[in-house]
Amino acid sequence: MSTITDVAREAGVSVATVSRALRGLDRVSPRTRERVLKVANELDYVASPTATSLASGRTQVVGVVAPFLTRWFFATLVSAIEKTLRQHDHHVLLFDLEDDTYDQRLPLSQNMLWKRVDGVITLNLPMTQDELDLVDRLGLPLVAIGTPVADRPNVRIDEAQAMRTATEHLVSLGHERIAYIGAVPSNKAHIRTPQARLDAFREVMQSHGLAEHKQWILGSDWSADSASADTHTLLASDDRPTAIAAASDEMAIGAMAAARAQGLHIPEDLSVIGIDDHALSNVLGLTTVRQDVAAQGRQAAEILLRSLGVATDGGDETEVVVPTELVIRASTAPPTAL
Structure with missing residues (x-):
């Protein structure tokens, strides 16, 4: 398996230059970047996610937090979020806060988030003040789907x-x-x-x-x-x-x-x-x-990616209300006499 040293040797540049070129950082000329990428492709070199995280301080992972994941609604959201993040080389880390009873949930903790995620998407989850303080202390952008979270972008229906x-x-x-x-x-x-x-x-x-x-x-x-x-x-x-x-x-x-x-x-x-x-x-x-549940997941992921500076397309929405529509099928009709 090829290493970053192999790429540097073949491209005739330093290891540091290879690292900057593959991470898309400045201080690398377009010509040099093109040569490094060509050599890396020829040698089938893939940068270590762990090493990249250590160098950049970014994990390229987004924490998705849900009160439970056993409903179609939540599964559909997670699928749409993951697919959208994947297009930008980011992925999902799921946090299922379901407790033993339906009417309670587990708390979001520092051990779940610290150095593990770059941002958070909540799925119809009211946040406690302690949890909000934690997210702020860790400097994590947050986007809420469904239940709004104070002063954070929100994607929902009416x-x-x-x-x-x-x-x-x-x-x-x-x-x-x-x-x-x-x-x-x-x-x-x-x-x-x-x-x-x-x-x-x-x-x-x-x-x-x-x-x-x-x-x-x-x-x-x-x-x-x-x-x-x-x-x-x-x-x-x-x-x-x-x-x-x-x-x-x-x-x-x-x-x-x-x-x-x-x-x-x-x-x-x-x-x-x-x-x-x-x-x-x-x-x-x-x-x-x-x-449109999937659309809510996609839009929330796009907003978070923009807040991370990963994606630039789109506006600066702080609240997105996705429309709903009546779909009439065979389960409703005028009443008959009882």
Whole structure:
């Protein structure tokens, strides 16, 4: 295997010049840089990432921090971020802060970040003041996806508008007896998105003078299994809704499974709508409010790369709101008499 010394000898320059040329630093003439790159390619020389990191102080790694990674939403974000960073020879180091319980998370620590990453992207994660102080102390740029982080760039959708669109669609079809699934306990790890969507649901119901049934506001851990179990209990009652607005497609899919297990037909007996446009939503015929999850990951990665001076394309956005759109499929229709 060729070494940097071999490249220097063949190119007729010093080892330091080879290092500067391969790292794209100044004080190397274009002609010399071209010769070094040609020789390095001919000798199949690849610079050691560790050595490059020690010399530059950069790791070319971005820390991606999530409250958990077992949901389609988070996996899709991570995939888009990694692909975007890879185009600029940067990569992802994942930090899954999931604890043993859904309503808590592990803290972000100095051992996770120090000398390991050049920047941080958070995925729908409220940050504590101690965590913000840590990131500032380490001098790491941070971009937040979803839940905003104070004074940092943010890429998100309008959570409230997405749920307003979903609920208004059900109301426009004539539904008045509408349940909601996706309420969660008040906790620092997950409260922002669930609360914004629940508030928007209530706002639409009130604006149309429709009654909110407390027993129809279902809690969930935002998984299909949990939603299915909760919906099964709801639909077993004689006093059941004609429609369900789910705060995510995964919960909507769970609700649809529960309804069908009880012999109900969708949408004749029950309309169901979600938010996301999950990978399975089209094949299952689920009406949803689509958000472009991958686009959010790409834009967050691009903003971070610009803050690192790696990428120059694009503007100086501090807040990007990605639009959503209603996608009508087979899971919603006007209500029939109970």
